[in-house]
Amino acid sequence: MNQAQSALQATFGRAIAAYQAGRLKEAEQQCRLVVAAMPKLFDARFLMGLVQAGQGNHRPAIESFDRALAIRPQVADVLAAKAASEQALGKLAQALASYDAALIAAPASPELAYNRATVLEAMGRHDDALAGYGAALARRADFVEALNNRGVLLQASGNAEAALADYDRALVARPTHVPVLHNRARLLRDLGRADEALRTIERALAAAPGRPDLLNSRGLILLSAGRVDEALASFERGLAAAPSDLTLLTNTAKTLLRLGRAAEALAAIEKAPAARRSEPDLAALEGSALYELQRYEDAVAAIDRGLGGKREHAGLLTDRANALRECGRFEGALADYDRALAIEPGRPAAVYGRATLLLFLGRHAEGWPGFEERRITPVWRSREAGTPEWDGSPLAGRRLLLHAEQGLGDTIQFVRFAPLLAERGETVVVEVPESLKALVAGMGNLEVVARQEPPPPHDVHASLMSLPHLLGLGDHLLPGRVPYFAADPARAAAWRERLPKVPFRIGIAWQGNPNAAVDRLRSVPLAAFAPLAALPGVELVSLQKGAGIEQIDALPAGMAVTVLPEDFASGPDSFMDTAAVMANLDLVVSIDSAVSHLAGALGRPLIVALKQVPEWRWGPSAEHSPWYPSARLMRQARRGDWNELFSRIAAAVAGLKDGR
Numbered sequence: 001m002n003q004a005q006s007a008l009q010a011t012f013g014r015a016i017a018a019y020q021a022g023r024l025k026e027a028e029q030q031c032r033l034v035v036a037a038m039p040k041l042f043d044a045r046f047l048m049g050l051v052q053a054g055q056g057n058h059r060p061a062i063e064s065f066d067r068a069l070a071i072r073p074q075v076a077d078v079l080a081a082k083a084a085s086e087q088a089l090g091k092l093a094q095a096l097a098s099y100d101a102a103l104i105a106a107p108a109s110p111e112l113a114y115n116r117a118t119v120l121e122a123m124g125r126h127d128d129a130l131a132g133y134g135a136a137l138a139r140r141a142d143f144v145e146a147l148n149n150r151g152v153l154l155q156a157s158g159n160a161e162a163a164l165a166d167y168d169r170a171l172v173a174r175p176t177h178v179p180v181l182h183n184r185a186r187l188l189r190d191l192g193r194a195d196e197a198l199r200t201i202e203r204a205l206a207a208a209p210g211r212p213d214l215l216n217s218r219g220l221i222l223l224s225a226g227r228v229d230e231a232l233a234s235f236e237r238g239l240a241a242a243p244s245d246l247t248l249l250t251n252t253a254k255t256l257l258r259l260g261r262a263a264e265a266l267a268a269i270e271k272a273p274a275a276r277r278s279e280p281d282l283a284a285l286e287g288s289a290l291y292e293l294q295r296y297e298d299a300v301a302a303i304d305r306g307l308g309g310k311r312e313h314a315g316l317l318t319d320r321a322n323a324l325r326e327c328g329r330f331e332g333a334l335a336d337y338d339r340a341l342a343i344e345p346g347r348p349a350a351v352y353g354r355a356t357l358l359l360f361l362g363r364h365a366e367g368w369p370g371f372e373e374r375r376i377t378p379v380w381r382s383r384e385a386g387t388p389e390w391d392g393s394p395l396a397g398r399r400l401l402l403h404a405e406q407g408l409g410d411t412i413q414f415v416r417f418a419p420l421l422a423e424r425g426e427t428v429v430v431e432v433p434e435s436l437k438a439l440v441a442g443m444g445n446l447e448v449v450a451r452q453e454p455p456p457p458h459d460v461h462a463s464l465m466s467l468p469h470l471l472g473l474g475d476h477l478l479p480g481r482v483p484y485f486a487a488d489p490a491r492a493a494a495w496r497e498r499l500p501k502v503p504f505r506i507g508i509a510w511q512g513n514p515n516a517a518v519d520r521l522r523s524v525p526l527a528a529f530a531p532l533a534a535l536p537g538v539e540l541v542s543l544q545k546g547a548g549i550e551q552i553d554a555l556p557a558g559m560a561v562t563v564l565p566e567d568f569a570s571g572p573d574s575f576m577d578t579a580a581v582m583a584n585l586d587l588v589v590s591i592d593s594a595v596s597h598l599a600g601a602l603g604r605p606l607i608v609a610l611k612q613v614p615e616w617r618w619g620p621s622a623e624h625s626p627w628y629p630s631a632r633l634m635r636q637a638r639r640g641d642w643n644e645l646f647s648r649i650a651a652a653v654a655g656l657k658d659g660r
Contacts, residue, residue: 008037012044019051027051042071046078049085058085076106080115087119095119110139114146126153142173148180155187163187176207178214186217194225212242219251223258231255246276253285262292278305280313287319291326294521294639299323311336314344321353325360326613330620333357348376360616362626365474367616372469379406383461390460392470395426398459403431404451405463407513408575408594412601413617413627415440416484417467422446430464431455438573439485439598450572477626483603491580499584500562503537504657507585508561509595511548521611522592526551526561528642531650532589533559535657541585543578543595545569587656589649592618600628605656607649612636 015030028051034044049064065082069075083098099116106112117132133150136143151166167184170177181204188197201218208214215238222231235252242248249272256265266289269282276282283306290299303320307313321336337354340347355370374380383403390400402418404411411432421428422445432440434450441448449455462470468477499505511523526548533540540561542552545568552563569577578595579602582588588599589607592615599606608631610618618625618633625631634652636645 008034012041012047015044015047015051019047019054024051024054028055040071042068045071046075046081049078049081053081053085053088056088058088061085062089074101074105076102076109076112079105080112083115083119087115087122092119092123096123108139110136110143110146113139114143114149117146118149121149121153126157129153142169144170144174144177144180147173148177148183151180151187152183155183155190160187160191164191176203178204178208178211181207182214182217185221189217189221189224192224194221197221198225210237210241212238212245212248215241216245216248216251219255223255228255228258232259243271244273246272246282250282250285253289257285257288257292260292262289265289266293277302278308280306280316282306284316284319287316287323291319291323294326296323296326300327311339312343314340314347314350317343318347318350318353321350321357325353325357328613328620330357330361348373352376356616360619362475362619364468364477368469368474372466374465381405383463385455385458385461387458387461390462390470392472395421395460397427399427399429399457401429401431401455401458401461402464402467403461404433404436405465408433408436409512409592409597410465411436412485412594412597414464414467415443416478416481416601417471417473418446418464419443419481419484420467420471420478429456429458434572435574438488438576439579442486442488443484479626479629482627482629483601485579485598485601487579487583487602488576491576492583495577495580496584498565499541499581500539502539504535504587505539505541505585506532506653507541507543507582507588507590507595507599508532509543509588509590509593510551511544512591512593514547518615522614523548524591524609524642524646527554527556527559528646529561529589530556530559531647532653533561535650535654537657538653541581543581543588543590545574587653589653596631597628600625600631603628603630606631607652608633609642609645609649610635612639 011030012034015027015034018027018030028048031044031048031051034041035048038044045064045068049061049068052061052064062082062085065078065085068078079098079102083095083102086095086098096116096119099112099119103109103112103116113132113136117129117136120132121129130150130153133146136146147166147170151163154163154166164184164187167180167187170180181200185197185201185204188200198221201214201221204214205211205218215234219231219234222234232252232255235248235255238245238248239252249268253265253268256268266286269277269286269289272282277286283302286302287299290302300320300323303316303323306316311317317336317340321333321340324333324336334354334357337350337357340350341354351370352373355367355373358367359371385401387401400421415430415432418428418430429447429449430440431449431451434452437448437450440446508529510526510529512519529540532538542561542563552561555561564581568581569575571577575598578598582599582602582604585604587605587607588595589609590596590599591609596606596608606628608618610633612635614635617627623633625633634645634649636642638644
């Protein structure tokens with residue numbers, strides 16, 4: 001070997017050493033010297049291609065590999081390296097051809113079979129990819145990456161058990177392989193096996209502590225198990241490691257919303273880059289947080305950013321309609337619901353939102369069919385009655401079970417329709433909460449059972465709230481049948497002796513069920529009733545039971561409220577007591593709660609204190625209710641301002657009292 005050859009060999013040796021050490025620029029410089037001197041040197045051309053590919057320069061790398069192959073054709077390693085660069089450039093057909101050629105040169109290689117399968121998967125040829133991973137596994141049974149990838153494809157195709165078997169095989173070979181553990185955990189979560197999923201993701205985190213994507217998956221698993229606070233903690237741990245991770249930010253915000261912590265959810269969303277907040281999913285989430293904070297105009301603005309001037313996203317349009325409704329922009333809301341349904345016919349949230357808006361606007365005949373989509377709401381309670389749901393067709397002697405579906409107020413409002421069926425000669429059983437059983441039984445011609453009792457044999461069942469639709473009642477709300485409840489005369493007489501002897505008694509209720517999502521918007525601080533207490537000759541009598549009663553102990557100076565004895569409304573038929581007390585009151589002033597529905601169903605004088613845009617049943621502006629003719633509806637003039645409303649209510653009561 002002469003001196004020049006020796007120097008060239010040394011240069012090539014330095015190129016190899018630099019490549020192996022990861023000093024790719026240096027390796028390329030040394031390679032160029034060798035190639036310039038010996039353009040037909042196969043090893044130098046191959047190394048040059050590897051160095052270029054390592055730097056992400058795949059086009060020149062492919063050229064270098066082709067030059068190497070021109071010198072020495074059908075070398076499997078070169079063909080495989082060329083295929084990898086083609087795959088990186090998205091030239092999938094060429095990559096597949098290169099892997100095919102490599103496999104001809106080295107047919108026993110599991111790596112080549114595996115890499116070929118990854119190309120087929122990228123091409124969307126999933127059945128061929130499954131076969132390809134199988135071919136790799138035939139060459140090496142414990143090929144962990146092939147088992148993992150095949151598991152992912154099997155899972156996507158719905159073959160969960162086969163996917164789980166592949167993950168388990170992979171973990172026998174490599175128990176701490178994080179991608180396999182991660183995929184296995186997510187599959188188990190999807191299968192509803194949250195405890196196993198959690199154990200698996202903990203194994204992954206033990207192998208890769210603090211990894212944000214694993215903490216995100218751990219949070220999702222905890223959410224699926226209903227462990228919401230722990231899920232939030234997991235997402236927050238992930239965010240501590242990756243503060244700008246959009247997936248973690250989004251899941252943190254969603255979880256905070258689920259916990260009712262809308263202000264914190266909004267703060268999390270606002271950490272996302274402005275451009276990302278205009279993406280539909282994040283805009284919808286921001287809109288939801290603002291909606292929960294009663295910042296409805298801001299919610300519309302956030303959703304508008306997500307729409308980007310285009311009305312082409314059914315979900316965002318539905319959310320926008322919901323917010324517009326709270327802004328009092330009812331026609332705009334209806335237009336958005338209609339547009340959402342034009343884009344995605346039958347979208348349940350849009351159908352339900354549109355239906356309740358139509359009911360709110362008094363267009364009951366149009367609203368009842370879509371009102372059936374209330375099943376999508378969190379308050380829907382399905383009744384596992386063991387019989388088919390009634391579809392409204394002639395009963396022809398079949399026995400019908402009508403059951404209460406949501407709150408006490410809803411039951412009181414809709415039970416008025418049950419006697420229509422009894423009057424037609426149908427056999428009807430009505431199932432209601434025990435506290436309402438005696439009142440409903442007093443309607444006559446109905447067999448009534450309490451929810452806790454096993455229902456008698458029946459053929460079909462239906463929700464009370466579906467009756468207007470099933471009976472085809474349209475706009476007929478049966479106001480002429482009100483009152484349809486009656487107080488027990490003996491109880492009423494007994495309570496007459498126990499109530500304070502004052503000129504004007506007003507029964508009051510200020511808080512609904514605190515577990516109901518709407519309660520924070522409809523409930524009123526008891527102190528807001530102070531203007532009523534200040535009226536001469538007026539005695540306020542608490543009809544409140546349970547939540548909210550503690551406010552009696554913190555009344556403003558000069559305000560008094562009579563609290564009835566402990567035995568008031570304490571028995572199983574507690575609403576009979578409430579009805580008996582109401583029979584002795586001059587007026588009931590209540591928020592939108594079961595108390596207002598009961599007073600209305602009894603036909604007692606009633607004022608309902610409503611938020612600015614109340615629930616659908618109360619309508620947008622009228623003072624009189626088509627449901628309860630004895631009720632007067634009074635609304636906030638400004639959103640959230642109960643004090644101004646109760647000043648007006650007090651003025652109205654003063655006029656009513658003085659005019660008697």
